[in-house]
Amino acid sequence: MNIQKDVLIIGAGPIGIACALACKKKRLTYVVIEKGALTNSLYNYPLNMRFFSTSEKLEIDHIPFISNQPKPDRDEALEYYRRVATNNELTIRLYEKVISLEKKEAHFFATTKTQNSAGTLHTYSAKNIVVSTGFYDLPKQLNVPGESLPKVTHYYKEAHPYILQKVAVIGASNSAVDAALEIWRKGGDVTMIVRGDSIGDRVKYWVKPDIENRIEEGSIKAYFNTTVSEITENEITLTSSEKSFSIKNDFVIALTGYQPNFSFLESIGIELSNDGKKIPKYNPKTMESNVKGIYLAGVICGGMETHKWFIENSTIHADIIASDIAKKEN
Known part of the structure; x- marks a missing residue:
């Protein structure tokens, strides 16, 4: 036709x-x-x-x-x-x-x-x-070993699947911040991995103080100036300018753009x-x-x-x- x-x-x-x-x-x-x-x-x-x-x-x-x-x-x-x-x-x-x-x-x-x-x-x-x-x-890839594991996603839909789970949210944009806050409020154990030294400047003005306060009080853990170097079934390996270390992990949400x-x-x-x-x-x-x-x-x-x-x-x-x-x- x-x-x-x-x-x-x-x-x-x-x-x-x-x-x-x-x-x-x-x-x-x-x-x-x-x-x-x-x-x-x-x-x-x-x-x-x-x-x-x-x-x-x-x-x-x-x-x-x-x-x-x-x-x-x-x-x-x-x-x-x-x-x-x-x-x-x-x-x-x-x-x-x-x-x-x-x-x-x-x-x-x-x-x-x-x-x-x-x-x-x-x-x-x-x-x-x-x-x-x-x-x-087309999400920007991390290009690290383990990125193809089923536990890794580049999209976030809702918090429910991550309740009572150790979740790594990679990124510091609006989408990453929204995901981190919502998952934490629903009962997830959230860690943010941020390449830069702070939450992104373009994050919604009514949300930015919320995420910064949650990080400061320790409710949401955050590693700044840090990248993911490897993902395995039960852990992720992180690298900063000072050291390389691993943390326990169930899911990775890579919201890197x-x-x-x-x-x-x-x-x-x-x-x-x-x-x-x-x-x-x-x-x-x-x-x-x-x-x-x-x-x-x-x-x-x-x-x-x-x-x-x-x-x-x-x-x-x-x-x-x-x-x-x-x-x-x-």
């Missing part, structure tokens, strides 16, 4: 949804392809996660986002983006992964595979591609900066990459600087992209 569109949008997160709305307003034919659930990254957030931003900053296309608290939680965000997608009857194909993308003359041809047991293949042709795949799917799918970007011809930041090449006035007809939207534009773009400041990419495509089409 060959489906022809003006625009193929890869990724159905908030920015992908915003791009679909913008294309619809410009009367561009489009389809959104998503390998998981709608807003798959948000769906995989911790169950009790609360956003740093207020609800109006998470709105797209001026559609009101009403929440019970000034800062909405995960479930409210899922409901909001779900209603935006369904009420506007957006064309979105879920659980379908792009496995190849090539350009022939003036059109791109994308082959996708459904994520069910059938693994059905589909082919789409489009004049323009928008990549809005975010960065949450995530990164965009650079291999996919490079496979479709996107150039990345060679300064370690891997920032993809694009024109900020149009969001078009170095490959004519391929546009970038959302956090993926920041490369390894995943703190640079958020839902709040990258929804503008949708209107910029749709306007540039409509201008070319007309």
Whole structure:
């Protein structure tokens, strides 16, 4: 089956949804392809996660986002983006992964595979591609022995599995701090392993004093300027500038950050900066990459600087992209 569109949008997160709305307003034919659930990254957030931003900053296309608290939680965000997608009857194909993308003359041809047991293949042709795949799917690896053990995870969902267990939380970002506090409050024995000398500066201002007080009073143990060098079934080995030592351990939650799918970007011809930041090449006035007809939207534009773009400041990419495509089409 060959489906022809003006625009193929890869990724159905908030920015992908915003791009679909913008294309619809410009009367561009489009389809959104998503390998998981709608807003798959948000769906995989911790169950009790609360956003740093207020609800109006998470709105797209001026559609009101009403929440019970000034800062909405995960479930409210899922409901909001779900209603935006369904009420506007957006064309979105879920659980379908792009496995190849090539350009022939003036059109791109994308082959996708459904994520069910059938693994059905589909082919789409489009004049323009928008990549809005975010960065949450690929965690930064520790690259230490034992990282593949079942006790190790790079994602945190809820505290219940860790009750009465010795849990090492690696990292000092918002996600690590939230996990450490919640697990401790539910009865887990929590130890934080932090590469730097303090809790991260970007941790939510109403949470940072809480975690610092818990560490100071000894409720949550913390090793600063320390890294994990090995993980075994019953222990983890830590290394600091002074010594190497082991502690008892049942579970490891490595919340050390995530990164965009650079291999996919490079496979479709996107150039990345060679300064370690891997920032993809694009024109900020149009969001078009170095490959004519391929546009970038959302956090993926920041490369390894995943703190640079958020839902709040990258929804503008949708209107910029749709306007540039409509201008070319007309």
